[in-house]
Amino acid sequence: AQKVTQAQTEISVVEKEDVTLDCVYETRDTTYYLFWYKQPPSGELVFLIRRNSFDEQNEISGRYSWNFQKSTSSFNFTITASQVVDSAVYFCALSEAILGGTASKLTFGTGTRLQVTL
Amino acid sequence: EAGVAQSPRYKIIEKRQSVAFWCNPISGHATLYWYQQILGQGPKLLIQFQNNGVVDDSQLPKDRFSAERLKGVDSTLKIQPAKLEDSAVYLCASSLRGQGARVTGELFFGEGSRLTVL
Numbered sequence: 001a002q003k004v005t006q007a008q009t010e011i012s013v014v015e016k017e018d019v020t021l022d023c024v025y026e027t028r029d030t031t032y033y034l035f036w037y038k039q040p041p042s043g044e045l046v047f048l049i050r051r052n053s054f055d056e057q058n059e060i061s062g063r064y065s066w067n068f069q070k071s072t073s074s075f076n077f078t079i080t081a082s083q084v085v086d087s088a089v090y091f092c093a094l095s096e097a098i099l100g101g102t103a104s105k106l107t108f109g110t111g112t113r114l115q116v117t118l
Numbered sequence: 119e120a121g122v123a124q125s126p127r128y129k130i131i132e133k134r135q136s137v138a139f140w141c142n143p144i145s146g147h148a149t150l151y152w153y154q155q156i157l158g159q160g161p162k163l164l165i166q167f168q169n170n171g172v173v174d175d176s177q178l179p180k181d182r183f184s185a186e187r188l189k190g191v192d193s194t195l196k197i198q199p200a201k202l203e204d205s206a207v208y209l210c211a212s213s214l215r216g217q218g219a220r221v222t223g224e225l226f227f228g229e230g231s232r233l234t235v236l
Contacts, residue, residue: 004160037227043207044121045161045227091160105174106225108160 002027004094006109013082013116021077021112023092029053034068034075035093035106045091051075082116089113120144122228124210130234136198139231142191143212149173151225152185152195153209161209167193200235207232 003026013019025034036048049059051068059066063080079086089111096105123142131137143150148169153161164183166173170190178185182201187193197204207230214224 043209043229043232045209045211045225047224047226050224093160105163105166106161108162110158110160 002029002032002094002096002107004092004107004109006092006112008112009110010113010115013114015084015116015118016081018078018080019082019114019116021079021090021092021114023075023077023109025073025075025092025094027094027096029096033095035095036066036075036077037091037093037108039089039091039111041088048077079114082114084116084118087114087116122210122212122226124208124228124231126231127229128232128234130236131200133202133235134199136196137200137233138194138196139208139210139233141193141195141210141228143193143210144226147212147214147226148190149213150187150193151211151213152193153211155207155209155230157206164195164208197233200233202235205233205235 005024006022008022011019032053034051037045038048039045049066056068056070058068065078067076075092077090091111092109093106122144125140129137150167152164154164155161162177164178165175165185167187170187182199183197185193185195195208209227209230211225211227
């Protein structure tokens with residue numbers, strides 16, 4: 001069975017601080033996909049990134065960066081120089097396959113609520 | 119491009135009553151998902167459609183929940199009779215299928231329908 005653990009329930013930082021959101025996953029599949037989604041107060045989940053299990057290269061996109069380590073089954077997300085607009089709940093998720101462009105059965109973690117204050 | 123539309127945004131009902139939620143996915147998206155998000159938890163997949171066929175409904179409580187996507191476009195999720203533990207946000211998502219090299223597995227979510235069962 002697949003499982004995603006986000007041990008940090010809530011994190012509060014002051015604007016411009018760096019913050020790392022942890023994600024640990026469990027799966028028996030050799031090929032799988034990891035995602036991060038952001039859920040602002042409006043409610044809709046917004047896709048941030050997808051990573052394949054066979055590609056451990058870390059990725060940076062602006063102030064966001066992701067550290068995928070297969071050896072520790074972790075896929076951590078770092079926001080550099082956080083801003084108030086980053087305040088949201090962030091979910092890590094795991095998919096067993098992507099078939100024809102469609103993710104199958106995303107398993108989500110319980111989320112980490114990030115509060116960025118001035 | 120219009121996003122995933124859901125209605126109603128909020129619904130309050132008594133236990134044992136019935137309720138229906140509607141979702142209109144992004145135009146051209148063949149895959150449609152219904153997720154249940156209980157407060158403080160990550161979304162859990164209830165059912166996945168590919169066009170008008172069911173791909174996965176293994177976590178749908180079929181004694182009280184039903185969903186249909188008759189014409190392969192919009193979808194309705196019904197709960198009858200509702201229980202207190204059905205209080206949650208019901209999220210609809212859609213995704214593209216078969217886009218060749220552009221395979222992200224990204225799901226596009228609506229803002230959700232918040233159900234309160236009293």
